[in-house]
Amino acid sequence: MDRPRILCVSFSDIRSDARVLRQLEVLARHGEVTTLSYGDRPDSASDHLSIPADLPSLPQTLFGVVRLALRRFASVAMEAPAVKAARDLLLGREFDIVVANEARALPLAFEVAGSPKVWCDLHEWAPAERTHVLSWRLLVAPFMTWVCAQYLPRVDAATTVNTSIAQMYEQQFGVHCDIVRNAVAYRPDLRPTPPGECIRLVHSGGAVPGRNLEAIIDAVDLLGDGYTLDLYLVQSRQAESYWKQLVARIASSPRTRLHAAVTPEELPATLNPHDLGVYALPPHTPNHRLMLPNKFFDFVQARLGFVFGPSVETDRLIMENGLGVIATGYKASDLADAIRGLTAEQIKGFKSATDAVALRLSSEADVLMEEQILSRLTAAEA
Template sequence: MQRIIVSVTNDLVTDQRVHKVCSTLVQMKYDVILIGRKLPNSLPLTRNYRTIRMNLIFKKKVWFYAEYNMRLFIKLLFLKKDILLSNDLDTLLPNFLISKLLGKKLVYDSHELFTEIGELIDRPRVQKAWLTIEKFIFPKLKNVYTVNRSIADIYSNKYGVDVNIIRNIAPKLQHKSVDISLANEIKGDKKMLILQGSGINIDRGAEEAVKMMKYLENTILYIIGSGDVFEDLKRLTKSLQLEEKVVIKGKLPYLELMEYTKIADLGLSLDKATNLNYEFSLPNKVFDYIQAETPLLVSNRKEVANLVKENNIGWVIDDVEPKKLAEKIKQIVANTKEYATYKQNLKKASEKYTWESEQSKLVELFKNLK
């Protein structure tokens, strides 16, 4: 049995893309080891493949990446392996070096336009360092895939490499019925909005969503997950005295998260046009909303807006300014006929967009590694 070592820098519990990939590889009869990190607040992890969670001394920025990459290199050097699967640019260097040193096949899964993420835009020296690594390695890669056509075209045009597309689609949700007791406990007769995900970071519209609640009545907003601005959101909610309208919860196991998502009346994705990564991203939560059959309100970012418009499953807004968001939501609530149409269309979309269908592309790629 061939062994694949999969590496990622984040907490393994909430990374659904990596878990879906690992589960598919297990179905293909690979021996899978997933390497990531462990945080003080990490949830317990039970998977049908082996996991290694590293406790790191450094938690943030340059020193974290230096420590992680050095320790990952050592682990990759001594663990038995046949294939290496690197997730995102922050794990690519040690994987590439080991693949060359030991003659192992390397697969690269680029979840995003890493060098264009919001956290790097205002840090040109750090951005340049990552870009240097990318320019050195990417043209040499033979097995690459990413999350959508826009990002694939950017990488292909830039580095002359064929880039496959495997979208980050949610697995088919088997039980769509809403837990009535949970719904009554959480929202009662109020409308419920949800913004969820493990990447609730700067410029993703979370602050505007909180401020929006000043202008909405009989409505509750749930923000569930993690990210760079999570503590800021808690302080903002308190300073605006919105504790009765805004509930902020940390990371939840996926199926528990989906129980909240099913109950919600509207799923939010509000990325701003501050960087190319957000412009071309197609966040996990969008497909979670589709599987939960929860209509969407999204900002006008290319890939997300196209998905919503093509399937007629929600609304696209050009400006995420809090008052304008609130006015849009009032219009949505008032137009019950349009809402019902989108709700019905989501039944078709939830059958169309499933990991069970999308994974065939991953299977094909691994059957034909170069």
């Protein structure tokens, strides 16, 4: 019997998209996988269709912006330059299952030939992805709300990152979402490293405006001698000028070092020698307020202590499991105050606590959920 033909759509470079990479490993066990994304073919894919990197995945043309402003969403659902290129790449191809990563991929998913089953993996709350940006709030947020209302009730499966966001999808769009967190694979080979005389802070993730990286850099400078900060950052395709500013800011800090990004698989071992994983994202959007990001789970597998800004989902996990401290706010002074009061013995205790929950907070439960979804979808195709 032929294996199901699975199309995985993601308007990202999948090779640097940790969530989709983990998803692909499961997809490959259930069928022949073709990826459709920016960049080159990921290792787990049998075939790959590459979208030119300079094409935006939203209707940002003059025609598109006018139509968004007039709320003529149906006329622009397939008009984003990257979506049009993707549709051309799919000509003559049929699939049994389409995995649409994020809501913006849904209009394309429902045009794929072969009457496929559609699974939408909603990485976050789609209508508020970038509502801290005025143009997004005025033009794109209403469009994304329309996409969700138009397409989500028609999907065969839906997933999202945590219970808080799943409840929002059910309340507003009537779709049940299973939970697939951003957890990473369990690393039994890693153990907590003892804190030294110099406390090593670390942060990993995307170098994107609004992530408050400057506050972390300023915090380590406020702390002074006895503290260092290492940054493992992924440069954004769309934020080159910000990257240059950030590199200059890092160069001016005597205690901060910038490192090349490492692969998601390498990240826990790379972070492991450090002491405290630091993150403080101000709640500019519902996604920020309800975040449960990749880096949280990277820090767990790296056996780090936590210093995070306040956030509903991360607060709960940190406090329930004794993983670290929650700063009173998001400013550099808030982070510095939270870190300054920690003793080496407390940091050692936080790292031991992450070691104790590393298996429970690994990707095992998430992989099981994805396996169940794929088993159901492939059975429906049989």
